[in-house]
Amino acid sequence: MRSPDRGVRRLAAGGYWRRKMVGLRFRCGIGGLFKVPATQQRRSRAYSVSQDFAEVLRKPKRQLTKLVFPLQELERQLAPDTRPSLHLKLFEPSLEDIARADDLFTATDRHRIEYLSSAVRLEHAPDLLRPEVCFIGRSNVGKSSLIKALFSLAPEVEVRVSKTPGHTKKMNFFKVGKYFTMVDMPGYGYRAPEDFVDMVETYLKERRNLMRTFLLVDSAVGIQKTDNIAIEMCEEFALPYVIVLTKIDKSSKGRLLKQVLQIQKFVDSQTQGCFPQLFAVSAVTYSGIHLLRCFIAHITGNLKANDSQFS
Numbered sequence: 388m389r390s391p392d393r394g395v396r397r398l399a400a401g402g403y404w405r406r407k408m409v410g411l412r413f414r415c416g417i418g419g420l421f422k423v424p425a426t427q428q429r430r431s432r433a434y435s436v437s438q439d440f441a442e443v444l445r446k447p448k449r450q451l452t453k454l455v456f457p458l459q460e461l462e463r464q465l466a467p468d469t470r471p472s473l474h475l476k477l478f479e480p481s482l483e484d485i486a487r488a489d490d491l492f493t494a495t496d497r498h499r500i501e502y503l504s505s506a507v508r509l510e511h512a513p514d515l516l517r518p519e520v521c522f523i524g525r526s527n528v529g530k531s532s533l534i535k536a537l538f539s540l541a542p543e544v545e546v547r548v549s550k551t552p553g554h555t556k557k558m559n560f561f562k563v564g565k566y567f568t569m570v571d572m573p574g575y576g577y578r579a580p581e582d583f584v585d586m587v588e589t590y591l592k593e594r595r596n597l598m599r600t601f602l603l604v605d606s607a608v609g610i611q612k613t614d615n616i617a618i619e620m621c622e623e624f625a626l627p628y629v630i631v632l633t634k635i636d637k638s639s640k641g642r643l644l645k646q647v648l649q650i651q652k653f654v655d656s657q658t659q660g661c662f663p664q665l666f667a668v669s670a671v672t673y674s675g676i677h678l679l680r681c682f683i684a685h686i687t688g689n690l691k692a693n694d695s696q697f698s
């Protein structure tokens with residue numbers, strides 16, 4: 388098997404994205420990409436159940452499942468023997484873990500969550516040692532709305548949500564205390580910024596502290612051509628990445644399930660670096676937001692999800 392570096396070096400001379408856009412195709416075979424960082428450790432900060440999550444916990448079981456584990460609720464529609472195909476138990480934290488993660492996303496005087504800076508080139512990105520995760524997706528996929536929802540427990544954080552596609556033209560860095568950074572990348576596809584290639588590809592290839600890339604796909608439309616190119620780019624660069632389905636409030640259960648199953652099949656058969664478990668979110672109903680926060684806390688080494696049940 389080819390080493391991941393070779394693919395990266397081969398592409399260093401020219402923009403992957405640009406080449407893809409003119410129709411060149413590369414195939415690759417890179418495996419074993421979804422590792423939990425060695426720095427995995429339990430945070431020492433005491434946690435408390437936020438007001439927000441306390442309200443979630445008061446909901447009837449079915450509603451709670453729908454809000455916290457939306458794909459598990461959807462999976463109930465499947466015949467029992469086909470349910471394991473959704474791999475929903477790979478990351479299945481307890482409600483206590485989820486409360487801990489919410490706590491990490493809650494700003495306090497001593498735990499500041501804030502917009503840090505923007506950059507158009509990697510050289511201008513803040514030089515950080517802490518783990519980082521980034522969010523990529525087509526313009527209008529709901530990226531800014533998702534980041535805003537993830538930061539809803541830190542309302543002072545300013546995440547601009549646009550009404551016009553292609554609004555995010557810079558890489559925007561947000562710090563979550565001293566624990567990790569989240570990066571909102573410019574959208575690709577329609578009206579992508581001209582220097583998208585230099586900006587995004589270089590970042591993805593060279594950012595040393597990048598722990599995971601979250602690739603957003605609009606659940607109402609499924610994987611589009613440009614999403615495919617982004618997926619191939621992640622594969623070629625040997626990036627560990629995760630597919631997040633956005634706007635799940637927009638589709639009926641049946642339509643959403645069809646889309647989820649199709650994407651799951653694609654992930655299982657066509658990808659190697661993609662985490663097999665899909666995540667699904669709505670920035671309107673907040674479905675899946677708590678679980679995604681918990682996953683981010685986990686993969687940045689700030690929360691060791693355990694099996695204990697919330698009591």
Ligand code: GDP
Pocket residue numbers: 524525526527528529530531532533548549550552553554555574633634635636637668669670671672
């Ligand atoms: P971005 O270009 O990827 O940053 O997308 P935005 O976050 O600006 O969202 C694009 C459009 O989709 C906006 O009109 C949002 O209000 C809408 N949108 C984003 N997330 C959701 C969602 O979860 N549900 C619904 N129904 N609409 C959403």
